[in-house]
């Protein structure tokens with residue numbers, strides 16, 4: 001993976017003046033980009049090599065924020081069984097550089113260039129893309145990177161897909177971000193007593209099935225869907241089966257509930273008082289503030305506050321018992337601000353040394369426990385629900401902000417002609433579109449590999465190598481959906497036929513096709 005390539009690759013020999021380099025730029029680093037690379041390696045390059053009369057060479061630059069591709073098909077299983085990140089990492093994450101280089105003979109590898117970055121604009125008139133370089137922590141920290149770098153292309157393939165509600169479900173950034181999001185959702189669901197899943201599409205239903213299978217008997221799990229039924233793209237009978245299956249696993253499905261806001265309360269406290277008369281622990285929310293002048297007593301229930309050196313206010317979560325050193329005591333905080341950890345600023349604290357002697361038996365003080373954060377969901381009808389863990393699975397947003405408005409449909413997807421050339425603002429007819437960002441596409445990996453790529457291949461051969469090569473129209477693939485609902489069953493449809501539950505398990509639910517991932521990502 002090259003991180004410092006700011007120029008167009010120039011390394012291809014120019015001994016022969018008539019030699020021309022055709023520069024492909026691919027934006028994106030997931031299923032669609034990998035499919036495009038395969039076409040360039042398997043179909044374009046061999047034709048160029050075979051055509052002895054031409055002196056064409058190709059140079060390929062891929063720009064993507066991620067360095068690894070991600071088998072997100074298994075996302076819901078990983079949230080339930082997070083150890084898969086370690087045990088099956090090779091089936092889940094594929095280094096792009098290893099995948100790409102397989103498709104080019106060694107003597108052509110110098111023409112392959114991979115940039116960790118993000119496309120920020122395209123100028124179709126001058127055939128240039130602008131991008132900023134990234135590393136795994138964000139924008140690369142070097143001079144003028146923030147201004148963007150420019151790259152010339154002869155052909156530009158847009159494969160920047162669509163982002164999901166959580167990086168757990170898709171590559172919204174680096175693969176490390178996706179791994180963190182998967183771990184976070186796993187931990188949050190594991191710690192929760194109640195779990196809400198927002199979104200009754202395939203991802204929401206699959207996730208509800210996974211979590212229901214694991215926790216349905218011990219936790220409250222609710223699937224909210226904005227429509228009258230889940231899996232609205234399947235026949236009503238299939239939806240009913242899915243809801244029944246979820247019910248058997250202990251998941252309640254609530255229909256006609258459109259969530260309009262999801263607010264996580266990160267500052268929820270449970271305070272255990274040493275006063276035995278206090279039967280129920282109190283809950284404190286964000287709006288509770290402690291008086292600076294308050295003199296705390298052992299039986300009062302007030303959140304403690306301290307001010308860190310940067311002046312921010314923190315709530316103190318837990319007072320260690322057994323501190324007998326006569327100092328200010330040590331505290332664990334939820335704050336990530338290290339400057340305030342383990343110390344208490346007595347000036348601003350409600351714990352005032354003049355009224356407290358820390359040689360006291362500290363078991364008389366209340367103990368502050370950080371509770372698992374709670375999330376309040378507000379629905380369109382004004383009703384609210386509060387859950388320990390809330391996982392939105394509410395669909396995708398196309399990653400097309402770098403394109404002019406005129407190139408997009410009303411939802412931000414890229415308009416293309418029947419041969420996957422960008423429809424508008426494409427004066428040189430050399431910008432192509434593939435994957436989830438395509439307007440009118442199916443937004444499935446299957447559609448990319450069964451249908452879109454066949455059309456793109458023909459168009460690229462026709463436009464770049466051989467104008468007599470027949471074009472092939474993109475025809476959206478027939479709807480085929482397999483929706484496992486736990487390891488033990490599921491629903492689905494293929495080419496209009498209902499798929500029996502046992503077949504869904506065999507084809508997908510068993511391992512979410514991890515064994516096949518290499519066919520798509522390698």
Ligand SMILES: Cc1cc2nc3c(=O)[nH]c(=O)nc-3n(C[C@H](O)[C@H](O)[C@H](O)COP(=O)(O)OP(=O)(O)OC[C@H]3O[C@@H](n4cnc5c(N)ncnc54)[C@H](O)[C@@H]3O)c2cc1C
Pocket residue numbers: 027028029030031032033063064065066072073074075076117118119120159160161162163164169170171172173203399402434435436437443444445446447
């Ligand atoms: C949980 C889940 C399960 C799924 N299961 C299935 C399934 O079983 N079968 C199926 O057929 N489909 C499935 N899908 C759909 C499938 O994931 C998508 O169709 C597929 O990811 C689309 O691939 P893509 O390459 O077009 O885009 P994406 O996968 O969205 O990737 C976009 C790429 O572009 C990069 N990018 C974004 N912005 C920029 C930028 N400005 N510049 C450069 N690069 C950028 C991203 O980092 C990423 O590398 C599932 C989807 C989800 C969310």
